[in-house]
Amino acid sequence: MIVLTGGAGFIGSCFLASLNASGRDDVLVVDSLGTGQKWKNIAGHSFLDIVSKEAFREMMADDDVDDVDAVIHMGACSSTTESDADYLYDNNYRYSVEVADLAFRKSARFIYASSAATYGNGSRGYADTTIDLEPLNMYGYSKHRFDLWIRSNGFDTQCVGLKFFNVFGPNEYHKGDMASMVRKAVDQIRSTGTVRLFRSEHPDYEDGGQKRDFVYIKDVCDVMMTLLERPDINGILNIGTGLARTWNDLIHATFTAMNLPVSIEYVDMPHGLARQYQNFTEADMSTVRRLLPDVRFRSLEDSVTDYVQEYLLNEHPYL
Helix, strand or coil, rough: EEEEECCCHHHHHHHHHCCCCCCCCEEEEEEECCCCCCHHHHHHHCCCCEEHHHHHHHHCCCCCCCCCCEEEEECCCCCCCCCCCHHHHHHHHHHHHHHHHHHHCCCCCEEEEEEEEHHCCCCCCCCCCCCCCCCCHHHHHHHHHHHHHHHHHHHHCCCCEEECCEEEEECCCCCHCCCCHHHHHHHHHHCCCCCCEEEHHHHHHCCCCECEEEEEHHHHHHHHHEEEEEEECCCCEEECCCCCHHHHHHHHHHHHHCCCCCCEEEECCCHHHHCCCCCCCCCCHHHHHHCCCCCCCCCCHHHHHHHHHHHHHCCCCCC
């Protein structure tokens, strides 16, 4: 059996689709569907059952999880603007420790989600071998704290942590403000014909010229499937393309995918966000390239075109 926490969320549900495609449907999904449309992410996929995080914590405490050969831990609060530090620490750190302990006790393959938010403003680079980091927000700190726990216990030789950069693609519609800019841009273009981007707060970057390492969910899932099948590969690894692109590039690609002329309006960045804003992120992919030399990532333009035309403009935009 595979335990997949966050299995109804963005990355989790897409990975569930990949597991099904590989012939695995013995998956225990740990997630909460709530009252929204999140259930649609898993409606077309096969799995054993879905249980809440709270129920799963009880199952782990009672040692009531048997025959586990892999634990894929994608469940976390991913909001970079969440202000409840106690909640983030419990949800993203303590809970992760409990899930990791289960995996190691069961000698199961353990793959978990870290984040590029651990790198803070990037002043110390984006190498996944760097330990001394200063995240800009509590979300990043909670993820960094768990990475440190993994490393300090020597577990980085037994599992894989994935520092996801800016992942986008189908099944993220339920994320609201935390959805990708591609998703938001298509909505804005449909309603107003114009996309709003933040003006730059830094003299080294023009308006819309701030850069991110945008990586497509389908490429992410391909890497995750490879790592699931390769228990000999371990460590805390960056998952990005290794090539930063501007917000302007992203929006131009979105308009092109919709066959529409580009129209961008630049607006002031909220003061609170400006203090913790990352003007540049780019994954150092040297570790992944060394361990997985055959891994390839789509271009930004190809990724955006696939997402927009096959999903966002489709009547059924789910993977």
